[in-house]
Amino acid sequence: MTAEAPRLPGAAEDGPTAELLRARRGGRLSDLDRLLLHSPPVAEGWNALLGALRTGTTLPPDLRELVILRVAVLNDATFEWTAHEPIGRRAGLTDVQLQLLRLPHPAPGPGWSPVQAAVLAFTDAATREVTVPDAVFAAVREHLDDRQVVELTALVAGYAMVSRFLVALQVPAPDGEVAG
Incomplete structure (x- = not known):
């Protein structure tokens, strides 16, 4: 865009x-x-x-920004990526992780902690297909409590809303502006 x-x-x-x-x-x-x-x-x-x-959530900042950035990639929301990449870096996401997030299908494994890999798979499923397969949900449950699962789900859905609004209205990404 x-x-x-x-x-x-x-x-x-x-x-x-x-x-x-x-x-x-x-x-x-x-x-x-x-x-x-x-x-x-x-x-x-x-x-x-x-x-x-x-x-207001209990999700760690790296997971929050991983979700926001991945939704930005999946929905082609340049504004959202530009706004959140520096925040993601401050939250601890590495250059390698940021590069992996931009891939169509980032592979689990090296580069991700187990919880990051589970959250990434959940984000991809919830954004691409809406339905989250049982195995993907179970992997997230190994790491997150009930509150955090609700917060993760709302975060994915909320930033899907943000990205779709930005893309539909063609909102350009000025320097230093945060989406959301």
Whole structure:
């Protein structure tokens, strides 16, 4: 996806909903936020859900960013990858892991811890097919408790939503902007 500008213009940047988005983003709005502001109820719900997924789960940061980056690859969401690659690096993902995430079918094995490999397989299944095979689910359960399984599932689904929104509206990825 390469676009000069989003398919829609940004909405007005004032009002209580814009302030909620600014608060989560450290005082500024992203291009994504400006589009969401066309529908304040959607923007408020998005802000609450993505805020919870990014900062309120018990999933380790490397797993969270592995999921977000893999969903970005599977859904061809350049904005999402560009925004989250530096976060993934800070969360401990290596250059090799980032390269593997970009492959159509990254193989389990060297390069991944057992929990990362299980989460990657879960992310691929849930994003590509929606249905998660029993064996893939069982592998995740070896590493994650009930809460974390719910959080993982919501993270995959939530960032599928983010990536599809970004791609459908052709939101370009400016430097330093975080999706979600």
